Amino acid sequence: xxxxxxxxxxxxxxxxxxxxxxxxxxxxxxxxxxxxxxxxxxxxxxxxxxxxxxxxxxxxxxxxxxxxxxxxxxxxxxxxxxxxxxxxxxxxxxxxxxxxxxxxxxxxxxxxxxxxxxxxxxxxxxxxxxxxxxxxxxxxxxxxxxxxxxxxxxxxxxxxxxxxxxxxxxxxxxxxxxxxxxxxxxx
Numbered sequence: 715x716x717x718x719x720x721x722x723x724x725x726x727x728x729x730x731x732x733x734x735x736x737x738x739x740x741x742x743x744x745x746x747x748x749x750x751x752x753x754x755x756x757x758x759x760x761x762x763x764x765x766x767x768x769x770x771x772x773x774x775x776x777x778x779x780x781x782x783x784x785x786x787x788x789x790x791x792x793x794x795x796x797x798x799x800x801x802x803x804x805x806x807x808x809x810x811x812x813x814x815x816x817x818x819x820x821x822x823x824x825x826x827x828x829x830x831x832x833x834x835x836x837x838x839x840x841x842x843x844x845x846x847x848x849x850x851x852x853x854x855x856x857x858x859x860x861x862x863x864x865x866x867x868x869x870x871x872x873x874x875x876x877x878x879x880x881x882x883x884x885x886x887x888x889x890x891x892x893x894x895x896x897x898x899x900x901x
Contacts, residue, residue: 719798721755725793726790727749728759729781729851731870732745732769733851734870735871739778741778741779742757742778744778762797763779764782768782768793785851785855786851788851789850789851791847803835806829806831808829810825811825
């Protein structure tokens with residue numbers, strides 16, 4: 715958790731969309747297009763979310779992802795740990811023992827106990843992780859619902875449904891096209 719990258723932001727926003735009343739699973743490609751982000755980058759995030767039990771996948775033309783469980787049971791911390799792995803906020807390098815005055819042989823008083831810099835970082839990380847663990851996808855969705863107009867959910871549903879129909883039509887056309895036959899050379 716040294717630095718939370720765009721992967722976490724993308725994952726959280728996608729989960730907020732999946733927490734809407736949708737009729738069917740949603741593809742990561744459609745989620746990427748909806749938000750103007752890289753489909754290939756997003757496609758790398760979803761397997762991590764699936765492995766963590768946050769989303770479930772279904773296959774096929776109408777396949778995609780949906781939340782694996784109720785959004786009020788999925789914490790932001792779970793999402794971060796799934797996407798980024800559990801990394802410490804601070805990696806203490808024990809530099810207090812390298813003081814040149816002591817010629818790399820520091821006295822016990824200097825290195826005994828937990829480093830005070832490391833201690834404050836541990837407390838800060840615990841506070842941050844506690845807050846992220848208290849906040850759920852459901853609580854974030856509730857905050858958005860309070861701002862979004864009533865018709866937004868319907869617009870979202872229609873947008874995803876139209877995408878699924880387009881995908882089906884494209885696939886049907888592709889299946890009807892005659893395939894080029896390759897002639898093998900006779901010897």
